[in-house]
Amino acid sequence: MLELRPNCEHCDKDLAPNAEDAMICSFECTFCLDCVKNVLQSVCPNCAGGFTQRPIRPERHGRNENDLVHYPASTTRHFRPVDVAKHLDLLAI
Numbered sequence: 001m002l003e004l005r006p007n008c009e010h011c012d013k014d015l016a017p018n019a020e021d022a023m024i025c026s027f028e029c030t031f032c033l034d035c036v037k038n039v040l041q042s043v044c045p046n047c048a049g050g051f052t053q054r055p056i057r058p059e060r061h062g063r064n065e066n067d068l069v070h071y072p073a074s075t076t077r078h079f080r081p082v083d084v085a086k087h088l089d090l091l092a093i
Helices: 033-038 084-092
Strands: 022-024 030-032
Touching: 022 033, 030 033
Parallel strands: none
Antiparallel strands: 022 030
16 A cells, blocks of 8 residues: 655645645655756666656555555655756766
8 A cells, every 4th residue: 555655755735635736756755746847857866777656545445445545645754855967967967
């Protein structure tokens, strides 16, 4: 089950569980769409993988209790601003 992390790791923007601009890589690194497009050039700075839109978990009444009521989103913030120059160097390789 996804953690649904509460913020963009680069700019620290709040990303609610239902945020349509929350993007994740296959390791669940979480960034906002603006940072993915304009800073990271759609490449995860942690694993070098791509991004996809983070799924939205139903707030309540999910099948088999698979919803935010029974499986709440994480409240642990991951704030690790990307060294943009270093990231761009890695993209150039």
